[in-house]
Amino acid sequence: GALEKNGYDHFMLKEIFEQPETIEASFRGRINTKNNEIILGRLTDVMPRILEAQRIVLIACGTSWHAALIGEYLIEELARIPVEVEYASEFRYRNPVLSSNDVVLAISQSGETADTLSAVRMAKEHQAMVLGICNVVGSSMSRETDAGIYTHAGSEIGVASTKAFTAQVTVLTLLALRLARLKQTIPEERFHAIVTDLLAAPEKIRTILQSSNHIQYIANKYRDAVNALYLGRGYLFPVALEGALKLKEISYIHAEGYAAGEMKHGPIALIDNNIPVVVVAPKDRYYEKVVSNIQEVKARKGNVIAVVSMGDNRLKGMVNDVLEIPESDPIVTPLLTVIPLQLFAYYIAVLRGCDVDQPRNLAKSVTVE
Numbered sequence: 001g002a003l004e005k006n007g008y009d010h011f012m013l014k015e016i017f018e019q020p021e022t023i024e025a026s027f028r029g030r031i032n033t034k035n036n037e038i039i040l041g042r043l044t045d046v047m048p049r050i051l052e053a054q055r056i057v058l059i060a061c062g063t064s065w066h067a068a069l070i071g072e073y074l075i076e077e078l079a080r081i082p083v084e085v086e087y088a089s090e091f092r093y094r095n096p097v098l099s100s101n102d103v104v105l106a107i108s109q110s111g112e113t114a115d116t117l118s119a120v121r122m123a124k125e126h127q128a129m130v131l132g133i134c135n136v137v138g139s140s141m142s143r144e145t146d147a148g149i150y151t152h153a154g155s156e157i158g159v160a161s162t163k164a165f166t167a168q169v170t171v172l173t174l175l176a177l178r179l180a181r182l183k184q185t186i187p188e189e190r191f192h193a194i195v196t197d198l199l200a201a202p203e204k205i206r207t208i209l210q211s212s213n214h215i216q217y218i219a220n221k222y223r224d225a226v227n228a229l230y231l232g233r234g235y236l237f238p239v240a241l242e243g244a245l246k247l248k249e250i251s252y253i254h255a256e257g258y259a260a261g262e263m264k265h266g267p268i269a270l271i272d273n274n275i276p277v278v279v280v281a282p283k284d285r286y287y288e289k290v291v292s293n294i295q296e297v298k299a300r301k302g303n304v305i306a307v308v309s310m311g312d313n314r315l316k317g318m319v320n321d322v323l324e325i326p327e328s329d330p331i332v333t334p335l336l337t338v339i340p341l342q343l344f345a346y347y348i349a350v351l352r353g354c355d356v357d358q359p360r361n362l363a364k365s366v367t368v369e
């Protein structure tokens with residue numbers, strides 16, 4: 001009913017706007033603000049085995065798989081442990097090499113996705129240690145894994161996942177930082193700088209949410225698109241995938257996410273003066289590379305909508321539209337950059353008259369194969 005929507009037109013919009021609070025809920029009790037130490041209580045007993053693991057295998061489906069990709073980049077970068085990411089639906093059927101030296105970490109909002117649960121069971125048969133990141137307390141996944149971390153995002157009703165995704169990314173960031181701390185793979189000052197920026201993320205997301213009218217205005221310009229391309233590099237490549245998935249799920253516009261450096265190997269052929277190209281381009285170590293990608297799109301008359309760092313006048317002068325985000329440590333930018341992409345997809349879908357909370361053919365959780 002309208003009441004549960006708290007005055008918002010749709011659950012999805014409500015859930016997008018809840019993210020400052022749900023991310024805080026994912027932190028709660030897990031960061032000691034006196035010394036920045038990270039506490040993941042339910043992992044205490046299994047931590048030695050994680051630290052000794054020859055690799056960590058992340059398994060998930062859909063949006064949770066995109067969170068897993070970010071997790072791979074975070075854990076490898078910060079904690080220097082090899083990570084692989086698998087679709088649960090592939091992993092369960094392909095006889096993967098697995099042993100008791102592996103740690104499998106399954107990620108699922110619902111904890112009931114059939115493919116993910118089967119992959120969990122298979123990993124256990126191979127004697128791997130199996131952990132979970134899950135939103136629903138008491139779900140099948142939380143009962144069947146050896147240990148885990150709850151995301152505490154609250155119940156998510158909109159079929160297209162938003163706040164559960166940012167909660168998963170938050171928890172994966174905490175895990176990567178905890179592992180890095182124990183393995184001493186990053187300098188002390190860097191550790192503190194990241195934790196400080198992570199704690200500042202909810203406030204920065206509030207700032208981004210205040211620009212929702214502007215995002216709606218831009219969405220109106222591109223509502224009739226037939227195809228869309230999303231580009232990003234590094235931690236923001238999975239964000240590009242997630243932005244494209246949001247658009248295609250709820251607006252039925254065909255959208256593809258791509259690693260910006262791969263554009264020249266295919267998607268560049270799609271670029272003409274009709275296609276919107278959403279480029280995630282904040283100031284980070286890839287910035288100059290992404291600027292060249294944008295120039296390549298502009299040279300072929302593509303329409304570029306860029307997610308940029310606040311005050312980036314250089315890109316503002318180069319692209320059709322900008323969505324601004326506050327500056328932050330690159331480790332935290334996935335949490336910030338995905339917000340305008342969620343809103344962009346939401347407003348386009350609403351303008352096209354789509355059923356945002358119940359998109360056709362999709363289910364909130366896929367409990368049968």
Ligand code: G6P
Nearest residue numbers: 062063064108109110113161363
């Ligand atoms: C369905 C939902 C997606 C979700 C995916 C995985 O396809 O529509 O939003 O990302 O399942 O769900 P899970 O509950 O395992 O995260």
